[in-house]
Amino acid sequence: MFDPKLPNVLGLDNFFDLAVCNPPFFRPEWKRDYADILQSARLEDACVTVADVSAEIIFLAQNLRLVRSGGIVAMIMPDGMITGYRAKSLRSAIIANHRIDCVLQLPQNSFHDTDARCFIIFITKEAHQCDKIKLLRYDALDGLLESIFVSKADGEQRLDYDYHSSKIDHGKEVTTLRHLGAEVVRGSVGTVEARDSRYPIFHTSDYLASESGLINLPSAMPMLENKKLVVAQAGDILMARVDRKLHEKVGMVVSGMAAITDCVYRIRLPIDAQEVALKALRSREGAARLKAVSKGVSARLLGKADLLDMPLNL
Template sequence: MTIAGPRQHARRTYSRFDSPGWLGQVLIDAIGDASPSRVLDLGCGGGVLSLAALSRWNVSELVTVDIDAAAGDEIRRALTPEQAAAHRHLRADVMSCLLDGVNGLRSGSLDIVISNPPYRTTRWTPALAPILERAGLPACTTVYGDVPVDMIFVAQALHLVRAGGSLGLILPDSIISGAALAPFRRALLEKHRVARVIQLPRRAFKGTDAQAYVVIIRREGPSTSVQLDRILADGSWLEPVNVGVEQATRRMDHGYHRAARPEAEHGKRSLREIGAVAARGTLSSVEVLKSEDPTFHTTDFPMATGASVFLPPSAGPHAAGVWAVPGDVLVARVDRRLERKVALVAEGGARLSDCVIRLRCPLGVGDRVVRSLTSPDGQAQLRAAARGTGARHISISALLDIVV
């Protein structure tokens, strides 16, 4: 039997994935030249961000906050005597209190707040409303009605940092690109200056392939444009992309905007603009197995991307549900490699599972759409538009934004 150590226990209990050392340096470097007096590490975990901050700035006070009782001792062991003299650790639950008055923490009292919040959601409760309201941010939920924990951390950090101060945050793709959180992004952009969003390589954190981002916010808003950057797995940086507030409200990930831009420059149009209509299948995986009608699921896509599919002969009228017929383009909605699962229906018909999206294009356009989606540019757009870890997913809205 294996006994979990303190760090493993914290990872399980608090959904904690400590930042690798190089990432702490990227975050501090992205904040830029500053001479902070008071720095707060909110949800400090093992202290990687704190140590990176102390290596860059000579602060008079470093405050670390974490719900984990062992976090403070873990950080103190890594500090020099001079650094330890400036360090103060507070045990507090960021999700259950306003933090004002907690051992000297006050609104607008910090020069810089850094944080790598837990990557999970929690049930909405009325107690969370004041945390968001005082930061001027809306109470957005995910498709399941849960609240992203990182959204609460952002609100707490904005309340505690002084006017003109900076936030350096490591956030998951729900805040950056999730459709349900677009109102949150808009409020953030309208009230504060989102200076940079740096897309990190997948698997930046050991033990998860979550897509994460470094986000730099100045409490001096509003935003006029946002610089989007991206670090590749080999450590190289891609050319930055600058987007306006409307584009950033839709999504703030470099991969998405960089993939769409070359096509737009060639005068091509989105699937929405050419008149394509998308529909999501309705059958669950259990219903697929029980259905007496012919069905099509993600496992039925041909091995070759873009190949034609030949479905069983279909005589109308069709039963209820979403059916594929000749000329329809099928795209996987959920799959680890969903960009590879694109097909054109050549003959026959079948009811679609809820893991498949049907694109019904203007007459004669289906072949062109398949060629575009399976081209290098189309594949890049599909990869960039997909979200999530493990089995990734793409929304109908994001699919219709792809240009062909």
């Protein structure tokens, strides 16, 4: 499948009307032939560096070569290709040179032995991209949910239904952490340093003792020469940045001080906005939106900009 001469060998170049496929998921060693495959499929701008070229991108390019102009490729895509920052150039290249008819988000656990989110992308080869891209989601309980449409610019950023659905105003009064004047800072203490530290450290595992959402830290923080430490204190909201269940790990410091690890965000807000923000982030809607805007297969990752601009129900 990685031979640039494959369509000619098969004698099926630009032959098929429809290709339905499930690609292999691995990162092959770069070969110059891959550049020819990508260029032939008009995806030469899909990867910034050769390190970004994955098997699924080559697989997509080969299938685009095999279908005729106006033919359709329906392909299963992993979460990273649909939501990842490093795959933005791929999404941009597809939108610029082909037409994304629809992206269908599949239910969790659709495939055996993995709970990774997966999608099916429907692409019409060399067709003009419409102004809006259709996103769908199939729910295991409720079936096919109502479709939503996003702009090409928004589609280049991300193509997952949950993310864009979380930004729709459903008639409730909403705001964002950015509008509330929040300062969001990532912790600076690494795993090794945290294990050997001489000072109090707060990590994602410490939320287990803070299920109420109220966090009590050690009462004293020694004066240290390390000026790069990010220290949490009373009034700060601490939010997991990387964790399998980051949407459940939100709390406010009510006493004490501690440095935070690089797996935790410190959210500092004006006093009158602290409790409002905490309640919104810990609500059922807040947890669902945090889960929607985060990305990743096993451990989820929450981007700073996504956190700042995520709608919050007041």
